[in-house]
Amino acid sequence: MSKDLRLFISQIMSRPHEVVALAPSSDGLCQEMVAGLDPAKGPVIELGAGTGNITRAILGRGIAPEMLHSVEMNPMFCTHLCDAFPRVNVHQMSACDLDDLGLKNVQAVISGLPLLSMPIAVQRDILRGSFNSLAPEGSFVQFTYGPNPSVHSDLRKELTLSWTRSDKIWRNLPPARVYRFTRPVH
Numbered sequence: 001m002s003k004d005l006r007l008f009i010s011q012i013m014s015r016p017h018e019v020v021a022l023a024p025s026s027d028g029l030c031q032e033m034v035a036g037l038d039p040a041k042g043p044v045i046e047l048g049a050g051t052g053n054i055t056r057a058i059l060g061r062g063i064a065p066e067m068l069h070s071v072e073m074n075p076m077f078c079t080h081l082c083d084a085f086p087r088v089n090v091h092q093m094s095a096c097d098l099d100d101l102g103l104k105n106v107q108a109v110i111s112g113l114p115l116l117s118m119p120i121a122v123q124r125d126i127l128r129g130s131f132n133s134l135a136p137e138g139s140f141v142q143f144t145y146g147p148n149p150s151v152h153s154d155l156r157k158e159l160t161l162s163w164t165r166s167d168k169i170w171r172n173l174p175p176a177r178v179y180r181f182t183r184p185v186h
């Protein structure tokens with residue numbers, strides 16, 4: 001078993017309500033999460049980076065490590081991320097406090113958070129902080145294992161979100177879909 005997988009499993013056991021996953025995201029899911037990222041289009045924020053599978057895929061799209069801000073609240077995961085990706089901006093903090101980073105014109109927020117398992121007030125803080133940071137045409141990208149869109153329906157209405165949905169990614173445990181949410185550009 002790899003060192004990354006051992007760390008992931010140890011954190012599922014010690015912090016199940018924060019990790020909320022059976023395994024790290026598969027290559028297929030990671031590739032769908034990062035599709036469309038463009039090194040010329042500005043910074044990227046990643047939420048809930050864990051052991052860094054999606055981080056690696058973001059960098060694989062040619063995004064410069066200095067342009068990537070990876071947010072993770074778990075200190076063990078943050079230490080691992082800093083070792084594995086020394087030039088990425090790793091922020092040990094809650095995704096609820098994104099406004100504190102003061103980032104603007106972000107091309108995409110790529111979220112590995114267990115968003116739908118969070119209270120709606122927490123989801124609202126995360127979504128508002130994300131859209132405050134995003135460029136007008138930027139997108140909030142979130143996977144889900146369930147049948148419904150990966151942002152609560154009240155928030156989709158409140159924030160006037162539109163979305164697209166990927167095909168089901170069967171090679172993931174469990175199978176998942178990726179949603180891309182955007183807001184109307186005025």
Ligand SMILES: C[S@@+](CC[C@H](N)C(=O)[O-])C[C@H]1O[C@@H](n2cnc3c(N)ncnc32)[C@H](O)[C@@H]1O
Pocket residue numbers: 018019020021023024025047048049050051052053054071072073074077093094095096112113114
């Ligand atoms: C489902 S795991 C995803 C890990 C990794 N991105 C992947 O896809 O394999 C969820 C991650 O979100 C982190 N997390 C949960 N709540 C958070 C919060 N409020 N702020 C920042 N990170 C959070 C957990 O510590 C965990 O690393």
